[in-house]
Amino acid sequence: MNVAGFISNLFFGESNPKRMPKHLFFGAQHLDYKTAQRADISKQHYSVCPRHWYVDATFICSDCGREFVFTASEQRFWYEDKRFWIDSLPKRCVECRKAELAHLELRKRYDSLIGEALGQCPIETKKQVVGIINELEAAAGQIPERMIENRSRLYGQISKKG
Secondary structure: OOHHHHHHHHHHOOOOHHHOOHHHHOOOOEEEEEEEEEOOHHHOEOOOOOOOEEEEEEEEOOOOOOEEEEOHHHHHHHHHHOOOEOOOOOOOOHHHHHHHHHHHHHHHHHHHHHHHHHOOOOHHHHHHHHHHHHHHHHHHOOOOHHHHHHHHHHHHHHHHHO
């Protein structure tokens, strides 16, 4: 074995998943080495060392506080298919990630419609934006003051036409 191979094996876990650098699983509560799957490092983005293995890792969700497992299969998808950097890790469980994506989609819909809704447009568009604002408030618990003002303005416009 050459020096580079020796170093890669010793410090980066090329032949043993238990020797992978700990920063690759920063914050993990538990690593299940029985689930280890060999990685295809040619499909990864990394700057110093690749992830030679994927192993189920248990983390705590930053939103709900529950434990969740970032599975070896999910890691393969993240790092080889999606091409995320290999030192990126999830902060949220799957349910909270889905809720965050839904919130972002609602916000995009609001942003794309609010200008039109405040102007001359069908009443259905105004009602749609009010519904989006209400959904955003229900999901987040609070919304920016500007959204509250826009909702009041839209309610006024709807009541005049209705």
